[in-house]
Amino acid sequence: MNIKKVVGLVSIGIVGILVGLIISARANITENLKAVESSEKGNQSTKNPNNAPTITIPSFADIAESVLPSVVNIEGKGKVRVEIPLDPLFEYFFGPQWREYESNSLGSGFIFKKKGNTYYVMTNNHVVSGMDEITLKLYDGTIIDKVEIVGTDSATDIAVLKFESKDKFQVAKLGDSDELRVGDWVMAIGSPFGLSSTVTVGVISAKHREIGVMRDAPSIQDFLQTDAAINPGNSGGPLVNVKGEVVGVNTAIISRTGQYAGVGFAIPINIAKNVAEQLIEKGKVERGYLGIYMQDVNMDIAKHFKLKKPYGVIITDVVKGSPAEKAGLKEGDIIVEIDGKEIKNSLQLRSYVQSKTPGENVKVKVLRDGKENVITVKLGSAEKFMTKVEKAEEKAGSKEIGITVKESGGKIVVDSVKPGSVAESVGIEPGDVILKVNDYEIKSIEDYERAISEAKKKGSVLMLLQSGNIKKWVAFSL
Numbered sequence: 001m002n003i004k005k006v007v008g009l010v011s012i013g014i015v016g017i018l019v020g021l022i023i024s025a026r027a028n029i030t031e032n033l034k035a036v037e038s039s040e041k042g043n044q045s046t047k048n049p050n051n052a053p054t055i056t057i058p059s060f061a062d063i064a065e066s067v068l069p070s071v072v073n074i075e076g077k078g079k080v081r082v083e084i085p086l087d088p089l090f091e092y093f094f095g096p097q098w099r100e101y102e103s104n105s106l107g108s109g110f111i112f113k114k115k116g117n118t119y120y121v122m123t124n125n126h127v128v129s130g131m132d133e134i135t136l137k138l139y140d141g142t143i144i145d146k147v148e149i150v151g152t153d154s155a156t157d158i159a160v161l162k163f164e165s166k167d168k169f170q171v172a173k174l175g176d177s178d179e180l181r182v183g184d185w186v187m188a189i190g191s192p193f194g195l196s197s198t199v200t201v202g203v204i205s206a207k208h209r210e211i212g213v214m215r216d217a218p219s220i221q222d223f224l225q226t227d228a229a230i231n232p233g234n235s236g237g238p239l240v241n242v243k244g245e246v247v248g249v250n251t252a253i254i255s256r257t258g259q260y261a262g263v264g265f266a267i268p269i270n271i272a273k274n275v276a277e278q279l280i281e282k283g284k285v286e287r288g289y290l291g292i293y294m295q296d297v298n299m300d301i302a303k304h305f306k307l308k309k310p311y312g313v314i315i316t317d318v319v320k321g322s323p324a325e326k327a328g329l330k331e332g333d334i335i336v337e338i339d340g341k342e343i344k345n346s347l348q349l350r351s352y353v354q355s356k357t358p359g360e361n362v363k364v365k366v367l368r369d370g371k372e373n374v375i376t377v378k379l380g381s382a383e384k385f386m387t388k389v390e391k392a393e394e395k396a397g398s399k400e401i402g403i404t405v406k407e408s409g410g411k412i413v414v415d416s417v418k419p420g421s422v423a424e425s426v427g428i429e430p431g432d433v434i435l436k437v438n439d440y441e442i443k444s445i446e447d448y449e450r451a452i453s454e455a456k457k458k459g460s461v462l463m464l465l466q467s468g469n470i471k472k473w474v475a476f477s478l
Helices: 027-033 058-071 088-094 269-282 299-304 323-327 346-354 391-396 445-460
Strands: 005-010 071-084 097-115 118-124 130-139 147-155 158-164 186-188 196-211 223-224 238-240 243-257 264-268 292-295 311-316 334-338 361-368 371-377 403-408 411-417 433-437 462-469 472-478
Touching: 027 371, 058 071, 058 097, 058 186, 058 196, 058 238, 071 445, 097 186, 097 243, 097 269, 118 243, 118 269, 130 158, 147 269, 147 391, 186 243, 196 346, 223 243, 243 269, 243 433, 264 269, 292 346, 311 323, 323 371, 403 445, 411 445, 433 445
Parallel strands: none
Antiparallel strands: 005 243, 071 097, 071 130, 097 118, 118 158, 147 158, 186 196, 186 238, 196 223, 223 264, 238 243, 243 264, 292 311, 311 334, 334 361, 361 371, 403 411, 411 433, 433 462, 462 472
């Protein structure tokens, strides 16, 4: 029996987005933990009969107590614009019709920076998107109603707010998400269902997770997975390690019901921090650009190149005039490291490159003709290549195509087709491989999203699909 998987961002409001949760920990608790690490790190540890290392868990109450003062409850008010379903014939003559509704949003966030009398709060973009009025409520009951949005980034789902105050408020300590290991304890603190200052505990279940393509999902996906309970209202709250350091921003869940099912996702703080700092300094985010098409190295490719294990990415094409081409990267090169970090898959490489700023140099280790080569690449700007979902949605009269897509075997495949949608009317079916959209060749999710964004501006789509061994063109208006 197939069970439909529901993936959702996590905040409460009419838009029906799900919520993320918070975890916090005490910054001065490090000396009290003395958690015994693995013997590989050379620490003294107490062994059980099976020779497994043991760890001393600190008081979760102490961790929560140390972080709660920096956590905020976020309430927003605004208006949402919704298209009214119409008879196709009526819409043909009169165009789409829209109606505005009052919208409320409820989520979480945390104070992460202070400069003079200005305090900065990190949260999710989807918590504050479309909100005209924002109110913060702190752990001690303090209400702050003069709140400004510094900047938002839909690609990572990060937003930064600010408020002015001469009062002293606690600033959360940020950790290093790269140091996290699967199985590490974490705590989430937030406002599930509006219940502020709620604490849940779990572990890091996995790293470098994708949640696929869905409405409002961030286009850059390199999530931490946790089983700490996350529910609607927790979006934007911190995920904290046992040292009391914020290591993630809770954002999404996977659930059959839309509520906690043990699978939650947080944006690694190293990614979130970089985005937040750029929003404060520049008001926008600039991302590094390499200029390659790539696919993960699977077992067959690894055997062909006589690799001991499948890892890294193989370049399938190099964009003309791109930083990659200028540096000498070639089709067929296997990228195994970047700046000394082993590359396991394309997601990891893409996230790392986009965490850098244009103009930075990165050292790329490739396998070419059975030999290792280290090539220095000066990154370009990804700004013109990034999907601007919010701009596409702002285009009055635009229609949703009615499909979801996924990456499978290095191809972009139609995952589902909405009944009664434009896609269904022109014969698009689940399983169809998308080869081209207008003038764009589709080799990645980013290619598809960029092409559709441009197509919405143009108002028409010409799509080349492949079903089995048969290729077909479909065309429709937006």
